[in-house]
Amino acid sequence: MPQIPMQTDPTEQPMIQIRGLRTHFFTDDGLVKAVEGVDLDIRANRTLCLLGESGCGKSILARSILRIVDAPGRITGGSILYHAADGRTVDLAAARPGSRQLRSIRGSDISMIFQEPMSSLGPIQKIGRQITETIRLHRQVTKAEAKEEAIDMLARVGIPRPAERFEAYPFELSGGMRQRAMIAMALSCQPRLLIADEPTTALDVTTQAQILDLIAELKDEFQMAVMLITHDLGVVAEVADDVAVMYMGKIVEKSDVFGLFETPSHPYTRALLNSVPRIGMTTHERLPAIRGMVPHPLARPSGCTFRTRCDHVMPGICDRREPRLKPVPGGEVACFLHDKETTDV
Amino acid sequence: MTAIDPASDVIVPEAVKAPALLGPWALMWRQFRRHKIAHFSLYVVGLVYLVALLGEFFAPADHLATNTRAPFAPPQGIHLFVENGDGSREFLLHARALKVEVDREAMRRHFVEDPEKPIPLGFFVKGHPYKLLWLIPTDRHLFGPIDPKQKVYFLGADRLGRDILSRIIMGTRISMSIGLVGVAVSLVVGVSLGGISGYYGGWIDNLIQRLIEFLRSVPTIPLWMGLAAAIPLDWPPLRTYFVVTIIVSMIGWTTLAREVRGKFLSLRKEDFVVAARLDGLSDWEIIRKHLVPSFASHIIASLTLAVPLMILAETSLSFLGIGLQPPIVSWGTLLKEAQNIRTIIEAPWLLIAPGTTIVIVVLALNFLGDGLRDAADPYAN
C-alpha cells in the first residue's frame, strides 16, 4: 500500500531546486545529451521516485546533484540550488569540482547508495573501516567513538552480530547484507537526502522488499528525503510520495503517486503502466509493449523525443517544437496533447 | 486534441539515422588508426620487412667484402654541391673520398674526408651482382657510388673494412626472420597447449600449468645460455640459426598459452558457446567457429608484442657469443664487434648504428603491438 503523503506546505521552499539542468557527454562519437533541461524539486521528508527506462538519464541526473558524473560527462547548464539546514544556499552545479564545500556536502548532507553493492564497496577494505572513515571525514570524533557509532549503525540497518561484521570484508557478506552495509555507511552522518540509485536491482526478490522496507523505515526515523531511482513501477507504488518520469534526458511527467497511477497524462507514462501485468489478465493475452525502440542517444528526434514511439503523435506539431512541462490536474506534463496552445495552432 | 491512429496514418520518421554499425574488423581498424604512433609504426615495420626481403637491393655494397685499406673507416657524409676551381658551386650528389692523416703526437692514423675527391652518388646504380629474391640475377642497387669500383661507407666500416650499412641491412633479414619464425613456433606451441589446457581442464590443464609456472619461475637467461652454449661451434650456420630460433621461441609461448587458456576458460562458460554446444556442434567446430574468432585479434596483438622480445633475445645471445656465429650477420653479431669499450671509443659507429636500428625496430614493433592490443577489443568502450 502506498503511504499517505505527509501534508506539506506547498509554499515551503524545497530542499533542492534543479532548474534547466543539462549534463552532456562529450564522447568520441558525438555529443550525448544525457540530461537535457531538467526542472525538479526535492522536498524535505518526502520520497521522490525517478522513473524511467535504462539509459534515460535518471542515474546521470542523480549523480549530477552530487557532482560525481565521470568524464567525459559535464554539467553544461542550469543550476542545482541546495538549501542547507543552516539557511545557506549553495548552487551545486556551479561549485568547483572537488572543492571543500562540495565535499563537505557529499556523504554528510546528501549521501548516495548504488545498484551493485559488491562493486560499490571497496573490495579489500573491511566494512567497518569504510564506515568509520565516512564518520571521521565529516565529524570530529575519535576512532573508538566512530567504531561504536558504526557498529550501532550496522545494528540499525538490521545486520545481525554487527560487532563481528564490522571486521568483515565485503566478499564475506551476502548481497542483501552488503546493501545494508552500504546503507549504514550512507546514513552514518545523518544525511538530509538519501539518493538511492536502483538499490534493489541486483538483489533477489525477497531481499528487494526487505531493503525497500528498510529505506522507508529509516526515512521516517532519520527525517530525511529520499530520491529513489528505479525502472520498476512496483517499487514506485510501494514507496513513492512523488514521481517524476524521465525519457531521453527530459522529465516528461511529474505527479504525486496517486495522480500518476490514477490519471497518467503523458502517453509514455500510460504506455509504461499498460506494460505491467495485472491481476485478472488472461494468460493468452499479450502484454502490450511500447512500440519501437529507444532512439540512439546520438540521434535524438527533433521536437518531442517520444514522438517516434507515440501512438498519439501529431504530425506538424510534435516534430516542430519541444513540449514543455505544463501544469495539469494532479501534476505537470510535457506533451502537446495537454497543451492548450497547440490546439489553437 | 487529436489522437491519430497509427495504422491509418503512417508517419515516416524523417531521417533519424542511428550511426552506422560497423563490423568488428572495421571497428578495430578505426580504433587502431586512432593510435597514431601505432599507425605510423605499421608503415615502419612494413618497410623494415621489405628491407629484409630485398636486402641486397638496398645494400650499397657486398656485406661480406673486406677492405684492408679501410679498417674502422668513419661514416662518410652525403654532400650536394661541389666547388669548382673558380669558386662557383655546382650541384652534384656525392660523398668524399677518405684520406689517411697521421697524428704524430698520438702516433695514430685516422681518416679524414678529402673535398678534392668527390665520389658521385646515384640511384639504381650498378654494383656487385646478386639474385633478387633468390631468383632474379641483377646488379642494380638502390643507392650508392655510380662507379662500382669506388667504396663509400655511409655508416662507417668495421675492423675488416666491411660496410656497416650493408651489414645492418643484411642483418635485418636474419634478425627479423628470427622474430617471425620464433613467433610462429610460439604460436603453434602456445595455442595448442593453451587451448588444450583451457578447453579440457582437469589433470592435463594442471600439468601444462605447472610446466608453464616452472618455465616462468626460473631465470631464463642462464638456462638459455646453457642451451645456447651447448651448440657446437662447428655446426653449419643454418642449423645454428634454427636451434637459436627454437631457443628464442621458448620465451614467447608461455605467455601466449596462458592467454589462450584464460580466454578459453572464460569463453567456455559464455552463453553463445553453450548455445553452440546445445546446437550439436562438435568440440572442434566450436573451437574453430566460435572460440578462435573471438580471440584471434588478441592473439595477433600478443604475437606482435612477442616479436621484439625474440629479436632482443637473439641479439643478447649473439652478443654474448653463444648465439649466431659469423659468418651469419645479425644485429647481435654486429654488436658483438662493439663489445669492448676501447673499440667503442675508437669507432662509436660500431655501437651506434646497429644499436639505433634495433631500438627503432623494437620500438616500432612495440607501438604496433600496443595499438593492436588496444584495437583488439573494439567493444571495450
Next chain:
Amino acid sequence: MGGFILRRALYMIPTVFLVSIVTFIIIQLPPGDYLDSLAAEMGESGVDNTAVVEQLREQYGLGQPMYLQYWKWMTGILLEGDFGISFEKNLPVTDVIWDRLGWTFAISLLTLLFIWMVALPIGIYSAVRKYSVGDYVATFFGFVGLAVPNFLLALVMMYVAFRYFGQSVGGLVSPEYLDQPWSGAKFVDLLKHIWMPVFVVGTSGAAALIRIMRANLLDELYRPYVVTARAKGMSEFQLLLRYPVRVALNPFISTIGWILPTLVSGEIIVAVVMNLPTTGPLLLRALLVQDMYLAGSLILIVSLLTVIGTLLSDVLLAWVDPRIRYQ
C-alpha cells in the same frame, strides 16, 4: 596464513627438483667434457697425457652414466653442501661462487627497489592524468626503456661515462680499492659504481611496471567503489590512495614473481658487459669451457633463490589481499 605459506613452500620442492634435472641435462648437452678440451690443450703442448686424463676422468666419475653422475652431484649437495669441483680453477665450487652470488642478489634487490620507487609514482601519475603531456612522456620513455636491450644500454652508458665524465668503467669499485679492506671511502666508491648496473638492469623492468601500474589503475579508477568514496566526500588524493591504488597494487606486487627472474637474467648479461664481480661472467666462462659443476651449480642456485623470491612475493600478496588469503 601459516597453512598458505606451508602449501606454497611445499610447492617449491618439485620445481626446484625439476630445475636441478633440467640444469644437469643442459650442462651435459655439449658433446665431450672438460677433460676433452683439457686433453686437446695439453696435446698441443706436446705432452702425452692419456694416462693423466683417464685418471682424472675416473676420479670425477665423468665416464659414468648420466643418472649416476646426477645422483652423485645431488647427494653431495643435499648431504654435505658439496656442489662439486670447478675443473678450470681446480677449487671446490662453493669456494668460488658465494661472493659472486651475493653481489648478483644485492644488485638484483637494489634494482627491484629502484624499479618500485620509479614505477609506482609514475604509473599512478600516468593513469590519473591519462593523455596528459606527462603521461605521454612517461609512456614514451616506457616504450624506449623496453626497446633498448640491457647490454646496449650498458655499453652506451659506459661510453658516455668514459667519454664525457672520465669515469672509470666496469667493476663495482675503482681499481685502487680492489684489494683494500672495506672502509667508508671504499663504500662511497662502491655507491658511485653500483648505480649504473642498477639503472641499466632496472630500466626495462621499470618501463614494464609503469605500464602495468597504469593499466591496473585505469581498470580500477572508474569502478563503482571509487564513485562511492567520492560520494562520501573524500578528497581525490585521499580516495585515490586508499581505494583504487590499494587494489591496483595487488597485481603489481604479484609481478615481483616474474620480475625477479628477469632481473637476475638481466644482471647476468650486464655483468658480462660491465665486468662486474657477479655470477654473469663466471657462468659464461664456465659454460664456454664446459666447467660443468660450476655452471650447473650457478644455474641451480640462481634459480633456487629466484623461486624463493617468488614465494616471498606470493606471501606478501596474500598478506595484502584478503581475497587471496581466504581462498
